[in-house]
Amino acid sequence: MKVTAIIPDELVKETQTLSNAKNITEAMIIALNSYISLEKLKAMGEAINKNPLKFMYSAQEIRDLNQL
DSSP states (O other), X not given: OOOOOOOOHHXXXXXXXXXXXXXXXXXXXXXXXXXXXXXXXXXXXXXXXXXXXXXXXXXXXXHHHHTO
């Protein structure tokens, strides 16, 4: 997809430097993928906070089971 966007030059240069991208397009793809991943992780963390995992066994019980 072609996009025309007005982005400050410093922001683009820093993104390209930090991402080790060869060009602006690659830098933007890396930045967008990173942003999407971060937001998905945040959403997953919030979901786990709302409904925490419940373990059926204690750590010692699992160790004992693994010894069998």
